[in-house]
Amino acid sequence: MPPFLRTQPASARPLAAAVLLAMAALAPLAAAVGQTRAAKPPAAPNASAAAVGDATLQAIFDAEQKPERMRQMMQAVNQAQLDAIDAIPDTDARERKRKAYTAAQPVLQQHFEWERMAPMVTEVYRAQYTEADAQALLAFYGTAPGQVHLNKLQPAMLEAALALAKFMDERVDALFDASDDQGRAKGPKPPKPVAWVAADAHEALAADLARLLMQSEFNARMQRMESAMRQQMGMVQSSAPDKKQQQWLANIAQRMRAEIRFDSVLPLIVQRLRTHLSPDELRLLLDSERSPARKAQRAKVTAANDALSARLQEKIRTEIFPELLGAMASAESNAAAPAGGEPKR
Structure with missing residues (x-):
């Protein structure tokens, strides 16, 4: 680990950053998971095309179960943070972090509840979708593969995203520990990863979809x-x-790209897909998602999610993070104070 990280004071900043970056990563996922990046950016909505109406947007939000998905996302991120705090070996540090995170929860709930997020999501969707785009998405949601997408694929992908975030955190920590002050590798080279092989036809279908x-x-x-x-x-x-x-x-990013490949995380994703989706459901989704119409539709959804992610990151940076940091730092300071006295200096 480099000196500038070793000398960072113990504070609520790392935990606050971890919580909010997880939120930023998962909020677009809760909106529409399983989207793949198009080779070329989709064209901007036709200015002469009919703008998407409020009733159509509400129908999309209802179909995507936006309030429930946001609640599930918040619950999952909350549990992941509690698990991370429980893993802190030092008792005093663990208790300070727990109190800091307890102080953060009301801030997170306030900003990330669906009623608070809805205006921003609505604005982004209006800019990205025409009425025809939105109606086509609703039509897909009404099909058999669309129902499987909403009710089976989305929960599986949320679980996969959380598992992936945990895996990446652990790999990044290991990479830091095996780095010199310039971010270059030190010590023996890590062993080459063993190629993953599907155990059966069910896993093979899940891997194809992933x-x-x-x-x-x-x-x-x-x-x-x-x-x-x-x-x-x-x-x-x-x-x-x-x-x-x-x-x-x-240097660190270069090593991460070399050492962390998609095949490294594929088993994590396959496990969640297999748990939630039967072989027949996986085949149904594969046939649907390989169609030209769905490929074009995914490109539009991806553009909307990218725009939503950008707006959310800006909101986090300018509004939410300062408020969250203040609440957590105050809680950590109070936790460090002796009974009946001033906070420790």
Whole structure:
């Protein structure tokens, strides 16, 4: 680990950043999971096309079960954070983090409940969809594969996203521990990963669907890893990385791209898909998602989710994070104070 990370003071910043970055990653997922990045960006909505109406948008929100999906997302992220806090070995540090996170929960619930998110999602959808686009999406949701997508695939992909986030956290920690102060590898090279092989036809179908829907997006996110790490560091230390830090980030990101491949995470995804979807349901989704119409539709949904993610990241940076950080830092300070006295300095 580099000196500039080792010397960061113990505070609520890392936990606050982790919570909100998880939210930013999962909120678009709760809106519409299983989207793959198009080779070319879809065309902007035709200015002369009919704008999507309020009733149509509400029908989409109802079909996608937006309030329930947001509740599930919040519940899942909350449990993941509690599990991470429970794993802290030092008793005092663990209790401080627990109290800090308890202080954060009302802030998170306030900002990430569906009623608070709905205006932003509505604005993004209006900018991205025409009435025809939205009606086509509703028509898909009314089909047999559309129902499986909503009721089976979405819960599976939310579980997969959480498992993937945990896996990435652990791999990044291991990568940091095996790095010198410039972010270069030290010690023996890690063993080459063993190629994953499906155990049966059910797993093979799940793997085919995972590759179809997730592989290109996973690879794109790994390519953007350096900029994402730079943004997170800026949140944690309240300033942009200097040149030395940027070089460290570049070296770490390069090693991450080399060592963490889609096949590394494929078993995590396959496990969740297999749990939620039967072989017949997987075949139904594969046939549907391979059609030209669904490919075009996924491109539009991906564009909308990218726009939503960008808006959410900005809202986190400018509004939510400062409020969350204040609540958590205050809780940590109070937790560190001796009984009946002032907080420890």
